[in-house]
Amino acid sequence: MNRFGKGLLVLALVVVVAMAFRVSWNALRDVAKATGADGTAATLYPFVVDGLMALALVATLVLTGDARRFALRVLATYTLASLVLNYVHGLVPELHGRSVDWSRLADWDPANWALVLLATSLPVGSIYFGSDLVAKVLHHRPDPTPTPAESAEISANRSTADLGEHAELPAAQVGELPARPVEPVPAVAEESQPVPVGAVAAEQPRVRRATGRVPVVARSSRPVRTAEELLIEAREATAGWAIEKLTAEGIRKAVRTSPAKARGLRETLRAERTTAAEPLPVAEGA
Secondary structure (H helix, E strand, C coil): CCCHHHHHHHHHHHHHHHHHHHHHHHHHHHHHCCCCCCCCCCCCHHHHHHHHHHHHHHHHHCCCHHHHHHHHHHHHHHHHHCCCCCCHHCCCCHHCCCCCCCCCCCCCCCHHHHHHHHHHHHHHHHHHHHHHHHHHHHCCCCCCCCCCCHHHHHHHHHHHHCCCCCCCCHHHHHHHCCCCCCCCCCCCCCCCCCCCCCCCCCCCCCCCCCCCCCCHHHHHCCCCCHHHHHHHHHHHHHHCCHHHCCHHHHHHHHHHCCHHHHHHHHHHHHHHHCCCCCCCCCCCCC
């Protein structure tokens, strides 16, 4: 529906509410006079009941959550009270005269007392509930709608948190952290590619003492790789990578290891790329 259609719909609603308010005017005014109100108070009495109904309707459209449910309860309560008073006005002929004076709203005493209590308590309730509704509307803060870029960033952050990934620290923070020594391991001779001198292996996993027999269901189905196997797998996975792309996060994802081991592999692979291997000694007379 376009804006013109919405505006026409709102205008029709305002017209219907105004006509309904005029129809209910006489009944509420006569009931107020019957309970002892003077001419001015009786003229303003319909605004107390039907006016608060309109205010509660607007608050229902603005508020959300518990505040909206409170506005709906106020709207339902005053709608029911207005219905009862209009119904009583239609049943009691004495209330229909032009010069309505104080009179009974019902022949049965308990019913008359209840109707008088209802009619006289509505102004006090309008002061309380009307003030509360206005305060809730003024203090209401609608939830801001995120932009597409913010939605994409939120989704990315949630995905990173679900995967348990941790972003690398900025360079300024990395420089403040104390240097962690990396224990070198003896180089293992490989047939395809020798390990250059000066390279360091990844951090070896710590061996924990057995505290008891681990149940079969709690055992990991993935075999534990040694530092040498992890280094070989990292070399194969990053063979075509440029040295600038050798990051701990990229290596961690490629070989599926912990962040600490990924950092050790990064330093090792960078050392292999930047430091040339020492030539082997040539025997004399060869």
